[in-house]
Amino acid sequence: MAEYLNRDIKAIITEFPAVADILGRYDIGCVSCGLGTCLFKDVVAIHDLSAEEEAALMAGIAGILYPGRDVVIPATARQDRPKTVGTRYSPPLQKLVDEHGLIKRWVAIIPEFIENLDIATEAGRQEIRQGIDFIRSFADKYHHAKEEAILFKYFDESLDIIKIMCADHENARARVREMLAALERQDRETIATHLKAYRDLLTEHIKKEDEVLYRWMDRNLSTSQVGKLFAAFSEKDGEFGGAPKNYEDFIIHLEKKYKIMEVSK
The missing domain is CATH 1.20.120 (Four Helix Bundle (Hemerythrin (Met), subunit A))
Structure with missing residues (x-):
């Protein structure tokens, strides 16, 4: 799965349209984004997902990219951070x-x-x-x-x-x-x-x-x-x-x- 992390997310969605549905479950609107050239790894990193949500998202996308196969899901730098509670800002x-x-x-x-x-x-x-x-x-x-x-x-x-x-x-x-x-x-x-x-x-x-x-x-x-x-x-x-x-x-x-x-x- 690592080879997809450095690909543009819209290119992945074009090749695997069902990925958009997985992202949509977590309110990640890559399909409607005006530019949409973000790398897959950056999309995962910048959205405020809990470790559990991130793992579920990655597993869901892995199932689309590699149907019927067991895939090692790479860890991300974001994964050990707690999800933001509420909408408080600095x-x-x-x-x-x-x-x-x-x-x-x-x-x-x-x-x-x-x-x-x-x-x-x-x-x-x-x-x-x-x-x-x-x-x-x-x-x-x-x-x-x-x-x-x-x-x-x-x-x-x-x-x-x-x-x-x-x-x-x-x-x-x-x-x-x-x-x-x-x-x-x-x-x-x-x-x-x-x-x-x-x-x-x-x-x-x-x-x-x-x-x-x-x-x-x-x-x-x-x-x-x-x-x-x-x-x-x-x-x-x-x-x-x-x-x-x-x-x-x-x-x-x-x-x-x-x-x-x-x-x-």
């Missing part, structure tokens, strides 16, 4: 999760925002600019920058899970550029198209980070690294001053305008 990772909370509130607003897009008036265009600025400044320059410039530097940035996150960030940036250009020419349909795509992108992106990436990172950060991360994040917060609160006020304004209840974190 303080710096909790900061990022909290920021996700505000982004999720914006994502929840987007359908109503699209329905009420007003490009005919300056007031309407200004609100669209504010929505795009929330994506560009809060979600990207404030939040994503913490990940790319600080958090990811503590890990091997060639790992596919990190490359996937960065690819998502670039996707979002491209959509911001398209929306700004569309706003200049008052192209309502294009703005709506990219807002919908951004909503879909960030919904899955945040889920992958909160449920997979951050938990894996927390398991692999030392106490010293956690402290340094918290200090670096706090310094970044200081650089932005009161801007994050202003973006929260904007979201609150839209929630009241469209009568949308706050999305739980």
